[in-house]
Amino acid sequence: MKNPIRKELLDELLAGYANPEDLTRPEGILKRLTGALVERALAAEMTDHLGYEPGAPEGQGSGNSRNGAGKKTLRTDQGEVTVDVPRDRNGTFVPQLVKKHQRSFKGFDDKILSMYARGMSVRDIQAHLAEIYGTEVSPDLISSVTNAVVEEVQAWQARPLDAVWPIVFLDALVIKVRDQGVVQNKSAYIALGMGVDGHKEVLGIWLESTEGAKFWLKVISELKNRGVQDILIACCDGLKGFPQAIEAVFPKTVVQTCIVHMIRNSMRFVGWAQRKAVCAELRNVYSAPTEQAGLAELDAFETKYAQRFPAIASSWRGNWERVRPFFDFPADLRRLIYTTNAIESLNFQLRKVTKAKGHFPSDEAATKLLYLALRNAEKKWTMVPRFWNSALNQLVIYFPGRLPA
Numbered sequence: 001m002k003n004p005i006r007k008e009l010l011d012e013l014l015a016g017y018a019n020p021e022d023l024t025r026p027e028g029i030l031k032r033l034t035g036a037l038v039e040r041a042l043a044a045e046m047t048d049h050l051g052y053e054p055g056a057p058e059g060q061g062s063g064n065s066r067n068g069a070g071k072k073t074l075r076t077d078q079g080e081v082t083v084d085v086p087r088d089r090n091g092t093f094v095p096q097l098v099k100k101h102q103r104s105f106k107g108f109d110d111k112i113l114s115m116y117a118r119g120m121s122v123r124d125i126q127a128h129l130a131e132i133y134g135t136e137v138s139p140d141l142i143s144s145v146t147n148a149v150v151e152e153v154q155a156w157q158a159r160p161l162d163a164v165w166p167i168v169f170l171d172a173l174v175i176k177v178r179d180q181g182v183v184q185n186k187s188a189y190i191a192l193g194m195g196v197d198g199h200k201e202v203l204g205i206w207l208e209s210t211e212g213a214k215f216w217l218k219v220i221s222e223l224k225n226r227g228v229q230d231i232l233i234a235c236c237d238g239l240k241g242f243p244q245a246i247e248a249v250f251p252k253t254v255v256q257t258c259i260v261h262m263i264r265n266s267m268r269f270v271g272w273a274q275r276k277a278v279c280a281e282l283r284n285v286y287s288a289p290t291e292q293a294g295l296a297e298l299d300a301f302e303t304k305y306a307q308r309f310p311a312i313a314s315s316w317r318g319n320w321e322r323v324r325p326f327f328d329f330p331a332d333l334r335r336l337i338y339t340t341n342a343i344e345s346l347n348f349q350l351r352k353v354t355k356a357k358g359h360f361p362s363d364e365a366a367t368k369l370l371y372l373a374l375r376n377a378e379k380k381w382t383m384v385p386r387f388w389n390s391a392l393n394q395l396v397i398y399f400p401g402r403l404p405a
Helices: 007-013 029-050 106-117 122-133 139-147 149-157 213-225 242-249 259-267 272-286 291-305 310-318 320-328 331-337 341-355 363-378 388-398
Strands: 066-076 079-088 164-179 182-194 200-208 230-236 254-257
Touching: 029 066, 029 079, 106 363, 122 139, 139 149, 139 363, 149 363, 164 200, 164 341, 164 363, 182 213, 182 341, 182 363, 200 213, 200 363, 213 242, 230 242, 242 254, 254 259, 254 320, 259 272, 259 310, 259 320, 272 291, 272 310, 291 310, 291 320, 310 320, 331 388, 341 363
Parallel strands: 164 230, 230 254
Antiparallel strands: 066 079, 164 182, 182 200
């Protein structure tokens, strides 16, 4: 596309240009040009508001006229820029580019949110902005910018959801939150849904000190109130009270325990030197073609390791009721629900962000940061599993009449 700016204008702007600093320094060309463009746009808005150009005879007797300008300092990507904001005599002019009480361009606020979402502290953000843009930003401003997200979080948490979700993964990460003057551990529970089109979407965030059937019933009921009518498969890591809660709201949903979590729990009883061999033996259990074959492999495992690791086979048998649905599914579906890696990789990113915080002053502060970090993560979720079409066809067969046509 051809540059619409005249070459003569560019030559005039760059007169005396010698090095890159002439463009980017505190009083460089970019900063002065930003101020000039903003003032020119505001002047055009005033002309449109009044209906006549400055000094035009149409303005005589019109009942309103220009009345000087007030100065305003804006925080921009080029640093602080002071601009003249025109006024009209009747006080009816409302600027659109730079609204009343606005002190920074949206792009600048987005940079603050981006740094905050990556776990940077208020002091770190202050120092970074001063170093890069030569702009002094107060902690109150940073707080006000991030606090503006609270309403967005509330709207996001209450947004309508699709009626049918083939797979929903649930997991939690532990964070430290100050509550009633005491710093305590709280669990941030995250529901990640895989839609009919194969794309992932975070359905919500819930903070709670303890989990149980009552808490999970509240979560599942909230999802239903937001439009969810059916969940085909729910994958989780043995969350206390979750199976009972989801079966109370969605009785047809298959609750599947994450196999990888089962393996990790088993490895707690095994030394490093023997883990590879034990994992290979357990692979025979969960990769068996049928439940009967899986139980036979578990019997063989128990016979072999009864003396050294008696707790492993006992753990698998104790959770078998939530493991057994796995054997009913064909290969592509097994690949999808074999593990909650989809949500664990998300939690890994969230932990990197929350680790730098130490603890949060409130539930609201924790939810705000988690939401911003999730928003960053979701930008990368553009790919659909390459075997999704095959898995979707298998879902149609396994759950007849429950997927949209």
